[in-house]
Amino acid sequence: MRYLPLTPADRSSMLETVGASSVDELFCDVPEAARLSGPIAGLPMHASEMAVERHLGKLAAKNLDAGSAPFFLGAGAYRHHVPASVDHLIQRGEFLTAYTPYQPEIAQGTLQVLFEFQTQVARMFGTDIANASMYDGSTACWEAILMAARVTRKGKAVLSGGLHPHYGEVVRTMAKFTKDEIVSLTPEMSAQTDDAAVIAAIDETTSSVVVQYPDIMGRIPDLEAIAQAAHAAKALLIVVVTEPVALGLLEAPGHLGADVVVGEGQSLGVGLQFGGPYLGLFGCREKFVRQMPGRLCGETVDAEGKRGFVLTLSTREQHIRREKATSNICTNSGLCALAFSIHMSLLGGEGLEQLAAINHDRTQALVERLTQIPGVSLLSDAYFNEVTLVLPRDAREVVRELADKGILGGVSLGRLFPEQADLHNGLLVTATETVTLEDIEEFAAGLAAVLEGEAA
Amino acid sequence: MSGVNTAGWRPSMNEVAPGDMAPATQSGDRALMLEEALIFELGCEGQTGVDIEAPSKAVSPALSKFRRKAAPALPGLSEPEAVRHYTRLSRQNYGIDLGPFPLGSCTMKHNPRLNEKMARLPGFADVHPLQPQKTVEGALEVIEQLADWLMKLTGMASVAMSPKAGAHGELCGLLCIRAALDARGESREIVLVPESAHGTNPATAAFAGFKVQAIPATPEGRVDLEALKEKLGPDVAGVMITNPNTCGLFEPDLKEIADAVHEVGGYVYCDGANFNAIVGRVRPGDLGVDAMHINLHKTFSTPHGGGGPGAGPVVLSEALAPYAPLPFVTRGEDGEVHLVEEENRGEGHERAFGRMVAFHGQMGMFTRALAYILSHGADGLKQVSEDAVLNANYILRSLEDVLEAPFGKSGPCMHEALFSDAGLPEGISTLDIAKGLIDEGFHPMTVYFPLVVKGAMLIEPTETESKQGLDRFIASMRNLAQRAQEQDESLHTAPHFAPRRRLDETRAARKPVLVWKGDEAA
Numbered sequence: 001m002r003y004l005p006l007t008p009a010d011r012s013s014m015l016e017t018v019g020a021s022s023v024d025e026l027f028c029d030v031p032e033a034a035r036l037s038g039p040i041a042g043l044p045m046h047a048s049e050m051a052v053e054r055h056l057g058k059l060a061a062k063n064l065d066a067g068s069a070p071f072f073l074g075a076g077a078y079r080h081h082v083p084a085s086v087d088h089l090i091q092r093g094e095f096l097t098a099y100t101p102y103q104p105e106i107a108q109g110t111l112q113v114l115f116e117f118q119t120q121v122a123r124m125f126g127t128d129i130a131n132a133s134m135y136d137g138s139t140a141c142w143e144a145i146l147m148a149a150r151v152t153r154k155g156k157a158v159l160s161g162g163l164h165p166h167y168g169e170v171v172r173t174m175a176k177f178t179k180d181e182i183v184s185l186t187p188e189m190s191a192q193t194d195d196a197a198v199i200a201a202i203d204e205t206t207s208s209v210v211v212q213y214p215d216i217m218g219r220i221p222d223l224e225a226i227a228q229a230a231h232a233a234k235a236l237l238i239v240v241v242t243e244p245v246a247l248g249l250l251e252a253p254g255h256l257g258a259d260v261v262v263g264e265g266q267s268l269g270v271g272l273q274f275g276g277p278y279l280g281l282f283g284c285r286e287k288f289v290r291q292m293p294g295r296l297c298g299e300t301v302d303a304e305g306k307r308g309f310v311l312t313l314s315t316r317e318q319h320i321r322r323e324k325a326t327s328n329i330c331t332n333s334g335l336c337a338l339a340f341s342i343h344m345s346l347l348g349g350e351g352l353e354q355l356a357a358i359n360h361d362r363t364q365a366l367v368e369r370l371t372q373i374p375g376v377s378l379l380s381d382a383y384f385n386e387v388t389l390v391l392p393r394d395a396r397e398v399v400r401e402l403a404d405k406g407i408l409g410g411v412s413l414g415r416l417f418p419e420q421a422d423l424h425n426g427l428l429v430t431a432t433e434t435v436t437l438e439d440i441e442e443f444a445a446g447l448a449a450v451l452e453g454e455a456a
Numbered sequence: 457m458s459g460v461n462t463a464g465w466r467p468s469m470n471e472v473a474p475g476d477m478a479p480a481t482q483s484g485d486r487a488l489m490l491e492e493a494l495i496f497e498l499g500c501e502g503q504t505g506v507d508i509e510a511p512s513k514a515v516s517p518a519l520s521k522f523r524r525k526a527a528p529a530l531p532g533l534s535e536p537e538a539v540r541h542y543t544r545l546s547r548q549n550y551g552i553d554l555g556p557f558p559l560g561s562c563t564m565k566h567n568p569r570l571n572e573k574m575a576r577l578p579g580f581a582d583v584h585p586l587q588p589q590k591t592v593e594g595a596l597e598v599i600e601q602l603a604d605w606l607m608k609l610t611g612m613a614s615v616a617m618s619p620k621a622g623a624h625g626e627l628c629g630l631l632c633i634r635a636a637l638d639a640r641g642e643s644r645e646i647v648l649v650p651e652s653a654h655g656t657n658p659a660t661a662a663f664a665g666f667k668v669q670a671i672p673a674t675p676e677g678r679v680d681l682e683a684l685k686e687k688l689g690p691d692v693a694g695v696m697i698t699n700p701n702t703c704g705l706f707e708p709d710l711k712e713i714a715d716a717v718h719e720v721g722g723y724v725y726c727d728g729a730n731f732n733a734i735v736g737r738v739r740p741g742d743l744g745v746d747a748m749h750i751n752l753h754k755t756f757s758t759p760h761g762g763g764g765p766g767a768g769p770v771v772l773s774e775a776l777a778p779y780a781p782l783p784f785v786t787r788g789e790d791g792e793v794h795l796v797e798e799e800n801r802g803e804g805h806e807r808a809f810g811r812m813v814a815f816h817g818q819m820g821m822f823t824r825a826l827a828y829i830l831s832h833g834a835d836g837l838k839q840v841s842e843d844a845v846l847n848a849n850y851i852l853r854s855l856e857d858v859l860e861a862p863f864g865k866s867g868p869c870m871h872e873a874l875f876s877d878a879g880l881p882e883g884i885s886t887l888d889i890a891k892g893l894i895d896e897g898f899h900p901m902t903v904y905f906p907l908v909v910k911g912a913m914l915i916e917p918t919e920t921e922s923k924q925g926l927d928r929f930i931a932s933m934r935n936l937a938q939r940a941q942e943q944d945e946s947l948h949t950a951p952h953f954a955p956r957r958r959l960d961e962t963r964a965a966r967k968p969v970l971v972w973k974g975d976e977a978a
Contacts, residue, residue: 001836003566005922006843014923018849018868023842026849026868027737029706034742039834043608046833049570056827059601060579062594064587073584076814083506085535087576090761093553094546097567099899100763102559105954106894109549110762113542116495119971123528129970132763135620138814166814169798173781173810177634177665220522249515251524264814273575274595275585275815276620277765289968295763300964303949303957312964318623318659319905323668328659331621331753335761342542345495348532351504353524360519361511382518403588411586418799433508 001046066272066408070439070446072366074386074430075216075411076137076164076242077275078267080355081434086269086342090335100295100331104310105302110334111309114297117341124244124344124352125261126252127283132295132311133337134280134329137264138170141210141240143282143293143327144260145171145180148208148236150291150326155180157208158201158235161187161194162215164242165416171210181205189390189423191380193221199229206235208260213239213253214246216416217379217428218386227257236260243267244281245432246384248356260284268347269339279336290316293327355433359385362431362440369440370429373448379426386430388413391451395427398450407446489955492544496972499531505538529975548955549762550899556921556929560872560902560914561654561702563732563754568831571757571824580823585815589795595819596793599785602826606750606771609837611741614777616770617785618817622729625749625768626660626696628781628812632747632772633694633723634664635779635809644693644722650679652703652906657696657727666693673908677703677863677874684713688720694746698727700734702906703863704848704872704914714744723747723776731755732844732918733871736837746773752818756825767818767825778807783816843919844871847926851915854930858937862909871918877911884940884947886911891958892939894951896932 006014011023020026027035039045047055066079073079090096094109101107101114114132121130134140145157157175159168159182168184175182185197193215202209209230214220223239230237239253241263253261265279266272282294289296290313298312318325347355363385370389371378379388391398395412402409413426431440485491515523533541550557557564575581583592603615616632619625630647637644647661650671658668669687674680679697695717699707707713714724726740726748732755734740740748752758752767760766772780784796784805796805832840845868852873856864860879863869877886890900890913902914917926939947951957 001832001839003568003831004836004839004843004919005925006846006919007923010923011843011846014846014850018846018853020849020868023846026842026845026870027706027734029708029867029870030734030738031708031711031743034711034738036737036739036838039838040608040736040739041834043605043834044830046836047830049831052570052827052830053574055830056574056580056598056823057577059594059597060574060577062597063579063583064591065578065582066584067578067582071584073586075586077585079582079584083535085505085539089539089542089546091572092543092546094549094551095542095762096572096759097551097553097557097564098549098762099557099559099562099564099760103550103890103894103900104959105891105951105956106548106550106899107762108955109545109547112492112494112545112548113762115970115972119496120528120530122971123530135624135765136814139620139624139812164814165798166811169811170813173631173812176810177631178663179665220519247524248527249519249524250522252528255525271581272584273581274583274592274819276813276818277767277820278815289970296968296970298964299969300960302959306956308956308959310959310961310964312961312968312970315965317655319655321659322655323658323662325655325659325662328623328627328656328663329621330623330656331751331760331764331766333765334763335759336765338542338762342538344530345499345533345541346505346535346538347530348499348501348504349527349530350502351506351508351532352530353527354504354508354510355506357511357515358509360515361513364513364516381516382522383516384519400588400590403591408584408587408591415586415797415799 069406069408070442071408072410072429072431072443073408075416075428076264077272078243078430078432079272079434080267080432082269082271082343083346086339089342090339095338101311104308108308111297113338113341115299115309117337118297120341120344121281122283124247125283126254127261128286129289130283131292132297133333134282134294135333136278136280137242137262138167140262140280140282141167142171142174144238144262145208147288147291147293148238148260149180151288152207152234152236154205154207156183156205157210158183158198158206159185160198160211161185162217162221163210163212163240164216167240189426193219195222195226198226202229202233202235204233206233208236208238210238210240213241214384217388218383219380220382223253223256223258238262245356245359248352249360249384265340269343270336277333277336279333279340291326294329294332358433362433362435363387365437366429366431366440369444370447373444373451375451385432386428389427389429391425391427394424398427401450402446405446407443409443409447490544492541494972495531495533495541496974498537498541499533501529501531503532503534505533505535555898556917556925557899558901558915558917560916561729563916563918565757565918566920567757567759568828571827574827575820575823593793596785596795598822598826600787600793602822605829606769609735610748610771611739612771613774614772614780616772616780618781618813619749619768619770620813620818621764621766622749622751622768623656623660625770626656627664628770629725629747629749630660630664631809632776632779636776637693644691646692648684648687648692648695652701652908653696653698654702654727654729676866677705679707681709681713685716688716692720692722694723694725696725696727698730700730700870704869704874705863706870710743729754730871733841735841736834737841746776752821752825757828758821758824765818765821767821779809781810781812782808784808840919847917847919847921848873850926851917851930855933858934872914872916874909875913876909880940881943886913888947888950889936889940891950892936892947895953898929898932
């Protein structure tokens with residue numbers, strides 16, 4: 001077996017050192033009945049590299065990858081071009097095969113990257129500080145709600161109807177067990193975001209208000225107004241950003257009154273990967289630092305006075321505080337944070353702005369073209385790179401029929417909100433820099449044909 | 457080692473030895489030992505390493521009131537600068553690719569590159585989680601095939617694939633228990649956790665709204681069965697047991713514990729962090745376990761990446777299977793793979809306790825783990841646990857005459873060997889040994905864990921270390937133990953040859969500096 005270096009001769013000489021006559025003797029603490037004598041039945045035996053490649057290659061080929069089709073999906077996962085150097089650098093063995101940096105003297109590479117990452121995230125979000133990553137945007141969102149409850153000593157979160165329904169579902173699932181109260185507003189097929197409803201739902205028992213920016217339908221809420229209302233009730237405003245590229249054009253939530261900004265960092269460096277691994281981003285005001293979840297990297301000096309970095313404030317964490325920890329998180333998304341950070345370093349602030357501009361430009365072209373199709377209208381004209389189109393019929397069928405034509409034509413609101421019939425004609429479409437004008441033409445022709453087919 | 461450089465590298469990489477004519481360098485760097493500034497000190501705003509097309513139109517007027525006043529104050533690096541920055545930083549890191557990484561309970565084994573290649577196939581890497589199901593059948597098939605392996609390897613009825621890491625898997629398991637209790641109309645509050653457990657266990661139980669009660673360990677390093685039985689009662693939701701435990705020992709009473717817990721209506725959660733010791737050889741399902749997470753980044757070699765991503769699928773018994781969270785991938789009676797989400801949960805998965813993540817979990821890790829599993833097969837995986845256990849026992853028996861092995865007398869260990877500072881002379885600590893090991897060119901073992909052993913040193917070599925590699929490690933450890941006995945003062949200030957000397961952690965925590973502020977006016 002190519003990954004196992006011990007030879008049969010090694011094994012017998014080592015058994016001799018150990019003083020055992022067979023390896024089975026080393027398993028003597030396992031009750032005899034539970035000790036298997038041979039390989040588990042019904043499973044295949046070892047395979048060569050070639051055989052494994054063949055097997056997995058066949059499975060990969062059964063999928064329609066985004067690069068092989070006109071592709072317009074978003075809804076919390078965005079396809080961006082990742083520079084080739086990013087994937088090369090994250091495969092440096094010293095990054096790829098390192099553990100969580102518990103021994104800082106030989107982990108300065110990872111630690112310095114985390115310090116740079118925290119700074120990049122904080123500056124992008126407009127927050128004082130940021131942590132070293134969470135699992136993904138949805139779990140970061142729940143952790144933010146928990147932190148707000150610790151900070152405010154209250155336990156009711158108000159979720160905007162514009163929050164990604166899967167994020168909402170994660171929050172509601174977790175809250176069932178922790179007994180936190182969650183007020184979930186219902187999304188509406190409207191050009192307006194539900195700012196007024198969010199503000200109306202805030203009262204003095206509210207610990208946090210959760211607003212997505214841009215929201216799940218591509219609209220942009222007025223954060224300042226919501227922040228004001230939240231702060232008046234001594235609640236925290238948590239802003240969720242599922243598309244960080246938007247922050248190249250849109251004002252940073254932290255500059256608009258957000259107390260906590262969380263998000264999904266997958267857009268930069270990480271890729272689609274069928275949903276994971278992704279990258280939870282978490283930024284907030286400095287005064288909450290001791291209530292934050294997750295790892296934090298901090299600057300210090302070594303015994304010779306040289307600048308260096310360490311994981312810090314670990315007294316918040318599970319390996320020290322055990323059941324009193326701020327979170328149970330241990331392993332996070334280190335390598336995804338590295339990929340994000342490299343991509344962001346290549347872009348710089350201005351590159352992010354340019355990237356945002358071309359995303360918005362492509363989406364404008366998409367909207368312009370698709371709304372020429374009879375029966376297709378735009379829900380809201382304030383958008384970044386994602387919009388809701390209103391179709392004359394259930395968008396779920398339309399998406400499936402487009403897929404039959406080899407077009408990956410967005411995400412239906414019916415898939416995201418199956419219980420809400422009033423949203424079922426909504427189609428969420430995204431155009432990033434990876435979309436060409438030819439893709440848009442092909443999509444438009446396909447969509448027109450699918451919709452006409454129904455009329456015929 | 458046939459005489460080539462047997463004296464090692466020059467002894468004074470950081471310090472100029474007396475009589476050495478080596479000059480101080482102008483740059484502060486020394487040949488291949490390169491310092492690296494922060495990107496904020498290297499790059500400049502306005503620079504970018506990505507060529508981006510200019511937009512053809514102006515930003516739409518409806519967006520103008522939301523516009524950012526200024527681009528984020530972040531420097532850009534050209535590609536050559538970026539490649540150097542990260543390459544230079546990488547060289548300040550230790551990784552498995554450089555040498556043994558014997559962190560106990562972390563299972564730092566070789567990360568096969570085939571797995572990286574497979575995960576990067578466009579059919580896996582470049583598909584969106586919300587694509588229509590018929591365009592992602594191969595991806596769902598990967599999830600299902602991995603799930604099938606995990607169930608068969610553990611002898612369990614079902615598996616929840618979406619948890620993102622071990623601690624998230626623990627949470628998933630406890631939430632399944634909570635949901636099962638809810639379905640029975642019971643609100644049990646207590647979860648029993650042994651003192652030797654990973655910190656995530658009690659943290660997770662608290663996170664899931666349970667009260668934690670600790671169970672003591674016996675002098676032999678195992679769960680105290682009698683103490684556990686005394687705590688069992690109608691308010692106990694379950695126990696969390698790590699098996700093999702964090703002392704590196706198998707819990708022979710697990711089946712009896714499980715029976716006793718089931719007797720009073722509770723459930724058994726097994727922390728599967730140490731599954732590498734028994735994979736392919738023992739099925740936790742045969743021992744009465746109801747839920748166990750599997751760290752794909754440990755047992756199944758997905759790279760740890762300097763702190764993740766991990767993946768923590770949770771295998772479930774018949775009793776807990778109905779409550780597994782959405783999304784859920786299953787092979788139907790028609791032989792086809794189906795995806796169950798909120799929309800179609802009525803199709804046999806109506807009791808799911810909810811959703812833990814936005815999408816399908818760690819797909820990129822699933823592909824890697826499946827490639828690893830297929831490569832080994834049932835026979836190779838059995839060999840994995842056997843070699844892992846043999847390697848650990850080899851270390852235990854090769855060091856127990858120079859280091860105190862608190863449970864060395866109680867029989868063989870499993871995949872990790874535990875030592876303590878008990879035999880070290882006054883003034884020499886476990887930390888000194890660990891830092892000394894850094895100078896020897898090895899990553900240290902896990903230190904001061906488990907908490908039940910004072911000054912613990914937990915060494916997990918894994919099966920991917922060769923005998924020659926183990927012999928070199930053992931020789932270094934023996935040398936360190938001898939230096940300790942000789943009260944070698946230089947151990948207190950180790951490491952001497954790493955990119956940094958010991959770092960001031962107190963200073964970092966007292967006034968935390970978490971972001972760079974060098975461009976802000978003082």
